[in-house]
Each structure stands twice: as C-alpha cells, then as structure tokens.
Amino acid sequence: MNPNYLDFEQPIAELESKIDELRLVVGDSEINLTEEIDRLKGRSLSLTESIFSDLSPWQVAQVARHPQRPYTLDYIKRIFTDFEELHGDRAIGDDKAIVGGIANLDGKPVMIIGHEKGRTVKEKVARNFGMPNPEGYRKALRLMETAERFKLPVLTFIDTPGAYPGIEAEERGQSEAIAKNLLVMSSLKTPIISTVIGEGGSGGALAIGVCDHLMMMQFSTYSVISPEGCASILWKSAEYASKAAEAMGLNASRLYELELVDQIIPEPLGGGHRDLDQTADSLKAGLIENLDKLSAKPVDVLLEDRYQRLMSFGALA
C-alpha cells in the first residue's frame, strides 16, 4: 500500500507505480514505451476522475484529513504577503494549535486566524494536532478584537478535529472560551470570512467560524461531532464511522445543498494536496472577491446581515 494514497485511491496508486516502473525501464533500454506510458497515464487520469466524481462523505472525510492536505500555514505562504505572526493570549501562553497574524491580501491588510495541525511529527505534537486549548481560542479572540480596532477584515481558516478534551482545558474553561468567541464574533464590527480548509470539527471549529460568508474547500468536512464519535455513541462502535458520515452529511456539497454553506472552492482533481499552488490560487480568488463585496457594506448593514444569517439557521416546523 502506498501511504501517499488513501485506501480507495489504491487502484490509482497501482497504475502510477506501473508508470514509474516503465519509466525506469525506458531509462536503460532501447524499447520505446512512450505509447504504453501515455496510455497508462490516460487511464490513471480517467480512473481518478471517476473515483473523485462520486466520493462518499466518509471518503471526503479521509481526503480532508490527508497527511499532505494543505494547512493554514501553506495557504498563508501562498496567498498573502508580509505575514507577521502574532503570539499569545496574554494570560496563559501561546497555543500553537491556532496561528494568527497580520498580512496583506492583494495589497490590503487583513487579520488571519487559523487552526494549524503541523506537518512533521514533532510539529504535530507541538501544535497538539490542531486541537486548541482555551488559550488558543482566547488568542484568536484577542486578535479579532485587535482587527476590529484597526478596521482589518478577519479571515479564518478552519481545520481541526475539535477543541482539545483535556483536564487542563476543562480547568481553564474550554466551554467558556468557545462560547465567548461565538458571542463576540456575532457582533464584531469588521467583515469576517471563514473557510473550512480540512476538518471542521464541531465547537472547536465554530469557535473561529462565526462569519459573514462561509466557504468550504471542495473536499473538506464540517460536522457537529466526528464521524467516529457519532458512530461510537449512536452505533456503539467507531467502526460505523462511514455510516455516521453519510447520515450527518458532513461533506461540502451536501452542506451547500442544505444552505448551511455559502460557497464551495474547487480543488484540483484528486484533492488540494495534488497541487498546492493551484488550490491556493483558487482560494485566493474566492477571498478577494468576497472581501470586496463585504468591505463595500456599511458596518451597520454588515452586522444586521450577519445577524439575520445566524438567525436563519435551523430546520423546523
């Protein structure tokens, strides 16, 4: 099994490894295999197209968690200029599961806040796999309030399995930290655009996700509980995660149909990790377009629209 490919992508991985083998053969022989290689490449492409045209919610969840998935810092590097990271909640410490700072987007200053899972094992541990403690949310809150003071739009990037369920997190008020952000974001006097770039894990995601415009990357997920968590409670076993993912409809396209998400940002065939630059370009275009629209609104209109958007959420009789 090729670790760079997910289990449902293994047929693609097999083709790709055949292509690699043939290329090696070409290197040290006279036989012309170009035609064969092109044929296999074509098959690999059409196979990828067919697999990715009909991903189940659980498969989307796996792409969203792909180890090579672009993270917040990858996007910051590609979309913004002059990024200055700002650290700490001014009380407990600096939670590296959330990064934030000021930068320019297309020449205009913005505040960036996003979950960061970390790429290497060492970094993942330092960043607690993108699961913030209360001080992470309080850092985010501080940065939002800073943005409001200096009239900087806030761009948030969501990618977390959830807020960290730890003893100290409870002692320091995980619930309150999340709740406070929801309260403040609902009436923050500056535009907020949130994008789910990978995993939108429950309250830990929403805590930086109350916004004027919600976007989701094509292969990202957003849900009230992880598929595994939902399965272990309702099906009594985490093995039913795929069923839970299906039942909750946590993938971007389903949530768009349900009008819970405003826009889907397309990803390259096979997922964002196949072409980081192209993925970042497509997200950048979405950010610029929406920021222009939101920035044109007077603040009172912006806040009233945001409020009505929040009030509209719900399905009931």
Add this chain to the structure above:
Amino acid sequence: MSNSWLEKILPSVGRSSAPKKANVPEGLWKQCPKCGAFLYRPELEKNLEVCPKCDHHMRVGARRRIDLFLDAEGREEIAADLKPIDKLGFKDSKKYKDRIVAAQKATGENDALVAQSGTINDFPVVVVAFEFAFLGGSMGSVVGEKFVRAANISLERKIPLVCFSASGGARMQEALFSLMQMAKTSAVLSRMRQQGIPFISVLTDPVYGGVSASLAMLGDVNVAEPNALIGFAGPRVIEQTVRQKLPEGFQRSEFLLEHGAIDMIVHREEMKDRLHSILSKLSRHLSLAS
C-alpha cells in the same frame, strides 16, 4: 431510557461510589442515586426533589423546574408550537423521526426546551428550561429557535432572561444544523448584552458540549446547583484522550467555582429568592431609563 447514549458519555465520574440499585416498587418510593436512601415521593416533592438525607439535587423536568421558580399567576407559554423535523432523514439504530415521537410521548413536550414569561416574587422575567428527558436535553433547531424567541421577548419588554440548562450538548441527529444553534443563541445573547438586559444562566446536572460551549456559559451571572456535572468534553472522552484518572470532583459545580467558571452555587431552595435579589439589582438601570 431514551438517552442511554448520554448515560454512556456522561456520569462516569463519581459513579463507582453510587449505591447499588435495590428492588424498589416503582411509584411511591424513590432511591436517592447518591446516598441510596429510600425516599417517600410526596416528601421528596415537598423538598423540591432534593434528598432530605444527603442534600443531593435530583434532576427535575423542565415544567417542574419552572413551577418551582415562577410565581403561579400570570404565566405565558412562549413558542409552544415549534416542532422538530427530520430534514436529513437521519437513521442510526433507530430513525430520528421515531426517536422524536418516542421522546414527545414520554415527556409530553414537542422538544427539549420549555419557555415561559412570568414573574418571580412579582418581578417580571422570561424563563427557559431544558427538558433532559427529551433526547438528553440536546439542542437542535427547535431549542435554538425557541431560545431566541424567548430572548426576543426579554429584549422587547426589557426584562431579564433566566435559563435552566440540563443538556448533553448539540443534537447529533440534526448534524450541522445543531452546531449552528450555538452561534444563533450566542448571537441573540450578544444583543442582550448590547441592550443591558440581564441574562442569568443556571447550570443544573448535567451540562455538556454544545450547550455548555455556548449559551450556558454566557450568563452575566453563571449559577450552578450543587454537585452538578458541567464541562465541555465528557469524562470518558477525556479519560480516553489523556489516559489518566480524572481528579476527584472533576467537572462538579464546586470544581467550576474553584476554577472561576461560575459565580456561585445556589441551593434549589434558595434559587428563586437569590436570583430575584440579583436581577433586581442588575435591572435597576432599566426602570430608571423608562
């Protein structure tokens, strides 16, 4: 019990010391889940569902809760007609639709929140109370909407809002719709703050997840009943994550008071008078302005 899933994630802490269930005839007698004493129901009711032997505050339903709090006269039900729907066609071992019907039958309520306006010692307030027996008091679209409608009445009449929460969190069967209720309820509370209308959050056993991480922690004053379990993540999830035993009294009201998350612990018997006293002080500016 319809909320067996909740039992599973919630009260593992301190449960080992709970008394063994004995065979008690249903009806006239109830065994205290904390000290094991057999209690005569009429006496227990008179004692506001608090164990006379060990002072354990038992869970009470939403209507009983409101009965204990509001004056008998002049009450109005708020948004009683809101009903849940199964937008996602959610099905696990049972259909969500069937779970709703069963919960409605068992509780006599349409969903997990009851809202009324009325008075406490002649002081006008709006009260909402979670019905834990309705799918573990979980918050879905109806709970969120009803909370907002109740808060809107507070805003219109410039009278305080009091919320008695008892909930396992967001309702999984409504998926992202449920999650968004956290943002929705918090947004209306932001309006209350801007208008200077007091909101008191009373946390009763238990309050977890999406309810704890939104409206329940946003009181101008946060109050808890004694010994209630309150937290973000359930004890089992935490134990499995950190792989260590949780400290004694973890996530109990007293623990939250110690760590600064709540303002006070109030005995059920004193709840009405103490909240009245607090609310009349916080509301003085409203009567001066009008």
